[in-house]
Amino acid sequence: MNFLFLYTNLVRVVLVIMTVVQLFKQNYKKLTPAVIVIALTFVPWLLSLIHVQINALTGFLFQTVTFMAVYLGSGNKYYDLYPWWDRSIHFLSGILFFGFGVSFSKKAPDAGFVGTLIFSFALSLALHEIWEVLEFLIDSTFHTDHQHWQKNSPVINHQPENAIQPPGLVDTMNDTITSIIGTMVACVGWWIYLNL
DSSP: OOHHHHHHHHHHHHHHHHHHHHHHHTOGGGHHHHHHHHHHTTHHHHHHHTTOOOOHHHHHHHHHHHIIIIIIIIISOHHHHOTTHHHHHHHHHHHHHHHHHHHHHTTOGGGHHHHHHHHHHHHHHHHHHHHHHHHHHHHHHHOOOTTOSSSOOSSGGGSGGGOSSOHHHHHHHHHHHHHHHHHHHHHHHHHHHHHO
16 A cells, blocks of 8 residues: 555545534534545546556645545534635645646657646646636625635735725636745756656
């Protein structure tokens, strides 16, 4: 058994235990995030069915970011409790999505080193923008506040009385910039790793 297999199953066990605890407490709102994360833990396995093997770091980040974003962030309000939570998830997702790009690029070995870097970088940015669009659609449909439309921004000049831009735009742009930084870190790290 490898580390990723053990870690993935540890995440699943923790989620099942938390689900049972919430059932006994009759706190049904926290069941949905747990079920979503449990389902998402199978994505790497589903990718393997189409012969896309993700590396251990990408698999670890996938399980971690999914747990942090959906279960802790949305389900347990960590986004509201810790101002740095959202940025850390978007930074890690930049690295994670770049890792997905590297994994997918192995399906096209003729892409070469530079082609893999460009594809992985572009895929990471595209996946992040899809994430932001999904946040927008979820907020619009279910009247949630993932993009902080209804909240004050932590940026002083973006409070409602003196806003240059609305808080939702600031949140989306901060998320995007943080994800780009994470993607750039992954790109440089991967380049260094392969050239040492």
